[in-house]
Amino acid sequence: MSRQPDIIDVSAPPAPVMPSACESGGCGGGPDPRLRPAPPSFGGVIVNGVEIEPEAIAxxxxxxxxxxxxTAWMEAARALAVRELLLQEARRLGVDGGPEEDESGRTExxxxxxxxxxxxxEVAPAKAGDEECRRYYDGHLDRFxxxxxxxxxxxxxxxxxxDDAAWAAAEREARLIAQEIGDDADAFAAAAREFSKCPTAHQNGSLGQIRRGELVPxxxxxxxxxxxxTIGPEPVRSRFxxxxxxxxxxxxxxxxxxxxxxxxxADMLDARSWAVSAARYTAELANRADIEGVLIDPAIGIA
Structure with a gap:
């Protein structure tokens, strides 16, 4: 494995990117299941007479x-209540579906x-038209x-x-190199190959094209x-x-x-529209259902 160039700040945040259609939660992860908190002391969760088992919530x-x-317990309980509500509605309507694979190869x-x-x-949100897409583009030019x-x-x-003496010696060497090469690109490349302790030395010291924020401050x-x-006449100190x-x-x-x-x-706006429509659909089901133990808020959406 090649060594990371020392000048790169691996702790720097990545450059902002346009939101994708898959920025919602529910993709797994989280704390070790062996460290689950004990169930809080509140009543059971029941959806139209069907109890969500505490073990399933855990x-x-x-x-x-x-x-x-x-809070974690309540969010988990709410997610399972929504799931049960949707499964009950699917059974009522006679809806069935075969498992599919996602992009990572995981089967439903x-x-x-x-x-x-x-x-x-049941959910048929409106597709984003060109006028809506153009309006979003004009209002968020910085994202593009x-x-x-x-x-x-x-x-x-x-x-x-x-120690200070070692750092002072390194500074003297760096200043001497900067003084000798001046603004000569060929001399800089030769000095990089001979003196630089970064893995980029064999590339004449080149780091390539770097985004703002990827280098140490x-x-x-x-x-x-x-x-x-130009070549900086004054060497710069970093932790490296x-x-x-x-x-x-x-x-x-x-x-x-x-x-x-x-x-x-369009993909982003369509995904947003679908999420809003699905949340409303779920809220309508919840309004007609008999649910105990959790509140299904239409602002929460599909868990």
């Missing part, structure tokens, strides 16, 4: 991380397939910009120890001040060592044309 908790046990359970088939039959990129190279001089700040095609920086070029972000993103916008 099992479901792992999919509903929450700040405390009682029989009950999941029935719920999906019911919602596909490519990131600003920096084409960067560096020479990393590591301190040969943790001190290096990013120094890079922002460099004109294109001293860096001599070269900014090859800065690539400004640009707004993607509407035609390029229209399909993605």
């Amino acid at each position: 099992q479901e908790i792992q999919h509903h991380p929450a700040p405390d046990g009682e 359970t029989d009950e999941d397939a029935v719920v999906r088939a019911l919602l596909e039959r 910009r490519t990131p600003e990129l920096f084409e960067v190279s560096h020479i990393l001089i590591e301190a040969q120890g943790d 001190d290096v990013q700040e120094a890079l922002e001040a460099l004109p294109e095609g 060592g001293w860096h001599v920086l070269r900014l090859e070029r800065r690539i400004e972000g640009r707004t993607l044309p509407y035609d390029m993103v229209r399909e993605r916008i």
Whole structure:
């Protein structure tokens, strides 16, 4: 496995991206099921006379991380109550469905397939039209910009120890290199190959095209001040060592044309419309049902 270039800040958050159609919860994960909290002391959960077993709620908790046990328990109980409500309606209407595989190859359970088939039959949200997509695009242009990129190279001089003397020696070496190469790109590349302790040394120190925020903060700040095609005369210290920086070029972000993103916008708006319609459908079922122990709020949607 190749070593991560030391200048990259792996703790930096990723650049923002346009929301996808699968940003809702319910994809599993959560706390270790062996560490489930004990059931809170409230009454049972019953949907049209059918009790949701406490053991089933305890099992479901792992999919509903929450700040405390009682909240997690209530969210798990609500999710199972919605599921039971939909299964009862599917049986009433005679709806059945065969399990399908998702994109990861995971096969639905029989009950999941029935719920999906019911919602596909009963929920028919309006599709987003071109006017709606265009309105969303015009109101969120910042979401459809490519990131600003920096084409960067560096020479990393590591301190040969943790004490001040080691760091001072590394700084002297970095300053001497910066002074000798000046603004000579060929000299920079040769020095990177000879002196840099970063894995990018064999690439003349090149880090390629970097987004803002992907470099450690001190290096990013120094890079922002460099004109294109220049080498920083002052080395920059980070927790990894001293860096001599070269900014090859800065690539400004640009707004993607509407035609390029229209399909993605439509998919997102359609997914949002479906979620709202499904929540309303579930709330209508809940209003007609006899449910004890939980409140099914139409704002919560399908669990």
